[in-house]
Amino acid sequence: MKRMQATLAFLLALTLLFSCLPAQAADGNSMAFDKKVNRVFEGEELQLVLNRSGDPAEGEVTFTSSNTKRATVDGNGVVKGLSKGTATITATVKTAKKTYRATLEVNVARKAESVEVKLGKIPVYEADEPLLDGLLLADVEEEVMALPVMLLLPGVNHTLEASCLPKDASNRKCVMTSSDEEVLSVKKNVVKGLKAGEAVLTVTNEWQSDVFIQYRVLVVEPVKKLQLTASAPSVAVGGSITLSAQIVPEDASISQVTWSSDNAKVAQVDENGVVTGVKRGGARITAKAMDGSNVHSSIAVKVTQSAEQISLSKTELTLNVGRYRDLTATVLPSNANNKKVVWSSTDETVAKVNKNGRVTAVNVGVCQIICASDENQAVQAAATITVQQPVTKVSFTEREVEVFLGDVALVRWAVEPANATNPAVKLTSSNSKIVTVDEYGVLTPVKVGETYVNATATDGSNCKGRIKVKVLQHVEGVHMRVDTAYIDPGERAYATAVLEPRDASNHKMTWQSDNPNVVTVSGTSNRVNLTGVRWGDTVVTGITEDGGFVTTLLVRVADWDRALSFRNFELNGKGRPLITVKNVSDLAITRVTAQVYYYTGDDGMTPISVNSKDESNMVTAVYQRSLNPGVTSRDDLWEMPDFHEPVEMVTHIVVKLYSYTVDNGWVKTIQEKNRPFKEWRNY
Numbered sequence: 073m074k075r076m077q078a079t080l081a082f083l084l085a086l087t088l089l090f091s092c093l094p095a096q097a098a099d100g101n102s103m104a105f106d107k108k109v110n111r112v113f114e115g116e117e118l119q120l121v122l123n124r125s126g127d128p129a130e131g132e133v134t135f136t137s138s139n140t141k142r143a144t145v146d147g148n149g150v151v152k153g154l155s156k157g158t159a160t161i162t163a164t165v166k167t168a169k170k171t172y173r174a175t176l177e178v179n180v181a182r183k184a185e186s187v188e189v190k191l192g193k194i195p196v197y198e199a200d201e202p203l204l205d206g207l208l209l210a211d212v213e214e215e216v217m218a219l220p221v222m223l224l225l226p227g228v229n230h231t232l233e234a235s236c237l238p239k240d241a242s243n244r245k246c247v248m249t250s251s252d253e254e255v256l257s258v259k260k261n262v263v264k265g266l267k268a269g270e271a272v273l274t275v276t277n278e279w280q281s282d283v284f285i286q287y288r289v290l291v292v293e294p295v296k297k298l299q300l301t302a303s304a305p306s307v308a309v310g311g312s313i314t315l316s317a318q319i320v321p322e323d324a325s326i327s328q329v330t331w332s333s334d335n336a337k338v339a340q341v342d343e344n345g346v347v348t349g350v351k352r353g354g355a356r357i358t359a360k361a362m363d364g365s366n367v368h369s370s371i372a373v374k375v376t377q378s379a380e381q382i383s384l385s386k387t388e389l390t391l392n393v394g395r396y397r398d399l400t401a402t403v404l405p406s407n408a409n410n411k412k413v414v415w416s417s418t419d420e421t422v423a424k425v426n427k428n429g430r431v432t433a434v435n436v437g438v439c440q441i442i443c444a445s446d447e448n449q450a451v452q453a454a455a456t457i458t459v460q461q462p463v464t465k466v467s468f469t470e471r472e473v474e475v476f477l478g479d480v481a482l483v484r485w486a487v488e489p490a491n492a493t494n495p496a497v498k499l500t501s502s503n504s505k506i507v508t509v510d511e512y513g514v515l516t517p518v519k520v521g522e523t524y525v526n527a528t529a530t531d532g533s534n535c536k537g538r539i540k541v542k543v544l545q546h547v548e549g550v551h552m553r554v555d556t557a558y559i560d561p562g563e564r565a566y567a568t569a570v571l572e573p574r575d576a577s578n579h580k581m582t583w584q585s586d587n588p589n590v591v592t593v594s595g596t597s598n599r600v601n602l603t604g605v606r607w608g609d610t611v612v613t614g615i616t617e618d619g620g621f622v623t624t625l626l627v628r629v630a631d632w633d634r635a636l637s638f639r640n641f642e643l644n645g646k647g648r649p650l651i652t653v654k655n656v657s658d659l660a661i662t663r664v665t666a667q668v669y670y671y672t673g674d675d676g677m678t679p680i681s682v683n684s685k686d687e688s689n690m691v692t693a694v695y696q697r698s699l700n701p702g703v704t705s706r707d708d709l710w711e712m713p714d715f716h717e718p719v720e721m722v723t724h725i726v727v728k729l730y731s732y733t734v735d736n737g738w739v740k741t742i743q744e745k746n747r748p749f750k751e752w753r754n755y
Contacts, residue, residue: 101126103165105176112143112153113183120149120176122163128172131165138162143180153180156242184236184277187246187285194230195223195364199288203328203362207290209270219288222273223326223364224256224265226291232261234275236283245278256289265291268325292325295361298369306374307339307349309405315345315371317359326363333357338407339373351407352377379408379445382453389455390532391423391433392462399429399455401443412446423457433459436493460493463529466537473515474542475507481515483539485527494531501525507541517543520575544577547618550598554738556626558659559591559604560633563743569598569614569623578618586611591627604629633746635659639704641727641750647682647717649727650707651750655699663733664695664705668712669726676724676755684716691715692730699732723755 106121122133135145138160145151145161158179165172197204199221208221224230234246248263250256256271257264263273268291276284297320304313319327331341338353347357353375360368385400403411415425419439425431431441436459444452465488475481487495499509503523508516515525522542529535549572559565569581583593583600587610594601600614604627612625635657642650649668655661670689672680679689693710728749731741742748 101128101170101172103128103163103172103174105161105163105174107176110176111179111181112151113181114153114155116153118151118153118178120145120151120161120163120178122149122174124165127167127169128165131167131172134164136162136164143178151178153178156180156182156240179242181242181279182238182240184238184241184244184280184283186237187275187277187283188235188237189275189285189287190233191222192230192232193364193366195362196287197221197223203326204290207292207325208288219272219286222287222289224263224289224291225294225363225365226265226267229262229264232263232275234261236277243277243279246275247278249274249276250289255291263289265289267291268293292363293321293323294365295324295326295363295367296320296365298329298359298361298367300357300359300369300371302347302371302373306376307347309349309351309375309377309407312346312348313373315341315347315357315359317345317369319361324361324363326361328362329359330362331357331359334370338375347373349375351375351405352409353407377405377407377409379403379410379447379451380405382413382443382445382451384443384453384455387453387455388458389431390458390460391431392533393433393436393459396430396432399425399431399441399443401429401453403445410445410447414444414446414449416442416444418442422459431455431457433457435459436461460531461489461491462533463492463495463531463535464488464533466497466527466529466535468527468537468539470539472540472542474544475515475517476544476546477517477520479517481541483509483513483515483525483541485513485537487529492529492531494529496530497527498530499525499527501541502538507543515541519543520545520577545573545575547576547578547616547621548572550581550614550616550621550623552614552623552625554625554734554736556628556734556736556738557602558628558630558632558734558738558740559602560631560743560746561604561606561629563604563633565602565604565741566595566599567602567612567625569600571598571616576618578616580617581614582617583612583614585627586613590629600625602627607631632657632659632740633742634748635661635740636664636699636729636732636742636748638727638729638748638750640707641752642707643725643752647722648712648715649693649710649725651693651695651710651727652705652707653695653699653729653748654704655701658701660701660735661699661732662735664699665730665732666693666695666710667691667728667730668693669728670718670722671724671726672718672720672722674723674755676753680718680720680722682716682718683714685714693727698735723753725752726750 103124109121112118135149137143137145142155142157143151143159161176161178163174236244248258250258250271252271255269271289273287273289299318301316307313317329331345333339333341333355335355339347339355341347341357355373356370358370381404383402401413417425422437422439425441438458441455469484501507501509506521506523509525520543524538526538550569553568553570557567579597581598585591585593590608590610592603607630609628614623637654637656639654640652668691670680670682672678681687683691691712691714693712695705695710728747733739
């Protein structure tokens with residue numbers, strides 16, 4: 073049994089082996105791609121190599137790509153790379169006896185555009201850097217002269233990180249080479265200076281020889297030691313001392329050093345080793361060899377500073393009797409060695425001060441508080457202290473005042489206590505666009521509205537009082553917004569009287585009907601409520617409370633809900649209604665509106681969205697043309713500005729006439745029970 077299993081396994085392996093071999097018939101018929109010719113860059117072309125023998129060599133070849141977004145292939149087997157990735161190219165030959173196929177996976181590669189090298193701590197300079205004067209060979213080619221110069225010390229390994237950009241390039245690997253392996257050794261990404269001299273380091277993309285970056289490498293004799301000396305052990309603020317650096321050995325290739333301070337706020341150093349004191353403190357100045365050897369040495373420098381000025385948080389201070397305030401002294405410059413100060417008062421019966429600068433008001437009067445440097449009494453500052461009796465309350469004699477446009481009014485106020493040092497107040501309006509106030513309390517109205525006038529004590533006590541001010545406008549006339557109202561028996565409507573000017577303050581009016589059997593009225597403002605009783609015409613009269621101005625309104629009570637006759641209703645091809653109505657009244661109508669409701673479903677009762685504003689199933693149709701008595705509307709002039717075509721199939725539409733506008737501006741809303749309507753059904 074085991075021997076049979078082994079035999080079957082061997083036969084299966086042979087089958088798999090032969091299935092992997094190129095198609096080669098016993099009669100010499102074969103067709104296969106050269107697998108080595110399988111890479112093309114984006115935007116470039118590649119001629120595929122297809123080897124054929126026997127019958128496949130006679131038939132016509134067709135080529136296809138499995139992914140034409142990645143690569144295309146023409147009838148000659150030329151592949152054009154389109155986007156990064158892979159595509160399978162299939163070659164097919166049909167003969168009279170058999171169809172032959174060969175496949176090749178083509179890699180569409182994205183090109184690298186540049187090389188990026190991370191140099192770590194290796195110093196790099198431009199070729200014209202003065203530091204390199206006399207060190208570089210003069211007889212090199214011009215292109216090499218322009219390369220950036222990399223400094224290396226002999227015997228030190230440096231690992232460079234090199235990659236290509238962009239980051240999505242197919243091959244970002246780089247190859248590094250040296251122009252002189254006796255000076256510069258390169259092993260993979262590790263470079264090492266072997267002896268003093270020059271070489272060119274080239275970093276190239278693994279696939280693209282034209283994508284590279286080069287450095288001119290200078291291997292130098294390194295500095296091994298630095299010895300520093302100073303012209304003085306310390307420096308005053310604003311003064312300077314000079315540091316010197318001795319190089320060991322004297323024949324080092326680069327003898328220049330860079331200078332730095334670990335605390336530039338205390339001491340600064342220039343490129344020549346000149347140290348300038350900035351503020352009191354200590355700093356360590358370091359000299360570092362510029363040859364990349366990292367050899368460095370440092371020396372401590374002390375900077376001293378004396379007090380030069382004192383600044384107080386306040387130079388003038390007003391205090392109420394019994395109150396206190398802290399003064400803060402700042403000794404300048406801020407890095408002075410001794411920042412202690414001494415406080416004193418020129419008159420302790422007015423104000424006194426403690427050792428921490430707390431000033432306490434004793435009696436009404438004026439004195440000075442002196443702050444002097446403990447180190448040098450000539451350095452001092454002073455603050456003038458004024459002690460006062462503060463205001464404790466500010467109030468107006470009235471809670472509210474009214475003033476009409478064109479008039480003026482006066483407000484009065486009181487200050488407590490009566491012996492306040494400074495009883496003056498500042499009067500301000502909370503809204504000067506409504507009313508202004510002068511220093512004497514005279515109010516000048518600007519426009520109708522409400523605001524406050526404030527009185528604020530000027531002695532710093534922040535006491536404040538306020539009074540409400542109402543600016544009013546007299547009624548100067550009145551007229552009705554429309555001259556005639558049209559209502560039905562039992563209908564409630566309203567009409568508006570327009571006060572003159574429009575910002576008149578008093579809107580109260582009284583209303584009466586000449587014939588309450590036709591129309592009854594109610595309301596106490598400039599809006600009158602109308603209720604139709606029976607057919608007929610009557611006059612409604614309104615009288616303003618302010619000024620007694622009179623206006624009238626003709627009210628006609630009739631069957632105005634039926635002023636329009638609904639003649640016809642159809643749909644156009646986009647689901648818009650074609651409505652026809654006729655004016656059967658004696659009114660001149662300027663505008664008609666209708667409400668159109670859309671439904672779907674087998675029963676025609678499911679609302680569907682047609683309104684672009686609120687997505688409801690109702691949209692308003694408007695007829696903007698005039699309809700004189702006896703005139704019929706045109707069905708193609710109705711506008712539905714908020715309509716959008718429904719997504720679902722419409723099976724039921726209901727159109728109701730909603731309102732119309734009379735030529736005098738009266739808008740008649742047809743009562744719900746009397747609204748004419750038409751329906752369209754498709755179910």
